[in-house]
Amino acid sequence: MAEAVISSPKRDHLMATAWRLFYRDGYRAVGIDTLIAEAGVAKMTLYNHFASKDELIIGVLEKRDCELRASINDQVNATDGSAAEKLLSVFDWLERWFGSTDFNGCAFIRALSEYPDPRHPIHQAAWRHKVAMQGALTELCSQAGAHNPAALANTLSLLIDGAIVAAQATGSTAPARSARDTAATLLALAVQKPA
Amino acid sequence: MAEAVISSPKRDHLMATAWRLFYRDGYRAVGIDTLIAEAGVAKMTLYNHFASKDELIIGVLEKRDCELRASINDQVNATDGSAAEKLLSVFDWLERWFGSTDFNGCAFIRALSEYPDPRHPIHQAAWRHKVAMQGALTELCSQAGAHNPAALANTLSLLIDGAIVAAQATGSTAPARSARDTAATLLALAVQKPA
DNA sequence: AAGAAAATATACAGACCTGTCTATTTTGTG
DNA sequence: CACAAAATAGACAGGTCTGTATATTTTCTT
Structure with missing residues (x-):
């Protein structure tokens, strides 16, 4: 028995294919027929695992x-040194991401773009991710000794999202370096000064 | 004679309606039939003025x-005070924008999101806007006395785009303030120090 | 008022969209 | 082996999509 339904090979394979196509071409641009053809799966298999295309996108x-936050967490844990160095290593992670061959911007920013209505469940799923990321960043800022961890995390979030957009627009990894340098400056100020 | 075709009432009206719908709902989400119904115009009128939907989007x-840069320019010119204050007034402009009822993120970031292929003409049109904005920002940074105006403009761009994304995700104007505060700090450093 | 240009309504092509239904085959388990 | 669950192919419904064709009417200019 054990939980059942929560995971199955077909379902996982469908999600992997869906991720690849949605991230490459966009959510509205990829149709169900394209998706199942690429996954090599019958249409009813998809609709037995997901109630609708929107549910699939949310999944x-x-x-x-989950994967993104786990990956960042790994990067932070694998970084030796001070809490400040751990925090800044997030930007090294960014730089590697920007340089990867299939980098195509942030799936969540793109979801916000394609589903701008705040009441849309996809919009809300993207928003939840942003909140979770801010929370993780705040924790890192706190450990790095910032006097106002939430405020610093908030500002670093702006830098990160801005860098992602710039990297997507230009195809360069340089924005990660700019963001990292600025983050280092801001962190130094946030540790010494209360505001 | 005089130039002809470059502007006409129907064409302008079509562009205004297209802007409103595309910005509200997304580029792929709005169909031609919806567009012409909303504009109260025949389909052939649209296709006599624009070769395709993509051309319309690019237009x-x-x-x-143009309008965006003119609006920011007006804000800067209307701001009395030092060049630094003029530069920072861009963030006041942002805050007003975020607070406007029809704010829905950045049309260009959303275009990058929906048309991720760098070879796509719509993607390229969005990219051109980013370049133009950086140029204008660099000029302002230069006048404000930054030792490396391009570098500062680059970083401020990250803050601005990040703030836009955050404002779109959360529906709050607060990111403009965060970005402004950080910009002020960075500007002060960029004026006194060479790097 | 006459002729040219622009805009109109309408139908159409051909493709794609999400989601459902059914009947059959495969797969996994007791 | 036998039974049940999962996956399959394929058709189908009812829309929507972009773009074209045509024939008519309106608008502008001279």
Whole structure:
């Protein structure tokens, strides 16, 4: 018995294919027929695992949210040195991401773009990811000794999202370096000064 | 004779309606039939003025690019005070924008999101806007006395785009304030120090 | 008022969209 | 082996999509 239904090979394979196509081409741009053809799966298999395309998109985003945060966490844990160095290593992670061959911007920013209505469940799923990321960043800022960790995390979030957009627009990894340098400056100020 | 075709009432009206719908709902989400119904115009009128939906989108983006830069320019010129204050007034402009009822994120970031292929003409039109904005920002940074105006403008761009994304995700104007505060700090450092 | 240009309504092509239904085959388990 | 669950192919419904064709009417200019 054990939980059942929560995971199955077909379902996982469907989610992996969906992620790849949605991230490459966009959510509205990829149709169900394209998706199942690429996954090599019958249409009813998809609709037995997901109630609708929107549910599939939300599932993909939630899975990506988990993986992303786990990956960043690994990077931080693998970084030796001070809490400040750990925090800044997030920007090294960014730089590697920007340089990867399939980098195509942030799936969550793109979801916000394609589903701008705040009441739309996909919009909300993307928003939840942003909140979770801010929370993780705040924790890192706190450990790095910032006097106002939430405020610093908030500002670093702006830098990160801005860098992602710039990297997507230009195809360069340089924005990660700019963001990292600025983050280092801001962190130094946030540790010494209360505001 | 005089130039002809470059502007006409129908064409302008079509572009205005297209802008409103595309910005509200997304580029792929709005169909031609919806568009012409909303504009109260025959389909052939649209296709006599624009070769395709993509051309219409590009036209809308280019018009928006002009208007946006003109609006920011007005804000800067209307701001009395030092060059630094003029530069920072861009963030006041942002805050007003975020607070406007029809704010829905950045049309260009959303275009990048929906048309991720760098070879796509819509993607390229959005990219051109980003370049133009950086140029204008660099000029302002230079006048404000930054030792490396391009570098500062680059960083401020990250803050601005990050703030736009955050404002879109949360529906709050607060990111403009965070970005402004950080910009003020960075500007002060960039004026006194060479790097 | 006459002729040219622009805009109109309408139908159409051909493709794609999400989601459902059914009947059959495969797969996994006791 | 036998039974049940899962996956399959394929058709189908009812829309929507972009773009074209055509024939008519309106608008502008001279």
